[in-house]
Amino acid sequence: MFEHDFAAREITAKIGCENHTAIIRLKKKYAETGRVEDNPRLDQSRMLNECNKHTIIRCLANGECLNAVQLIKSL
Structure with missing residues (x-):
């Protein structure tokens, strides 16, 4: 058209x-x-690598981090 x-x-x-x-x-x-x-x-690079992902999951699952500020400090 x-x-x-x-x-x-x-x-x-x-x-x-x-x-x-x-x-x-x-x-x-x-x-x-x-x-x-x-x-x-173009593909964008990832902000988190695999190690950071596992650390975040572990902190959240164990209750070590209750908010985003604590989570950032744990990385």
Whole structure:
């Protein structure tokens, strides 16, 4: 539909979408990149390693830590 220059409201009506601004954004993305898929995202590094996870689980299970402040101090 983007190739045939339909208006955003026409596309919205044809596909049954309620938000024509989403169609406008997709149309702009298609004009710039030639596709509508999102770019692949880089993996984010984990905030906790396996040792920290086990320490947290142990502290919570044994009742050593009652709140987040105590938990942070135990790491």
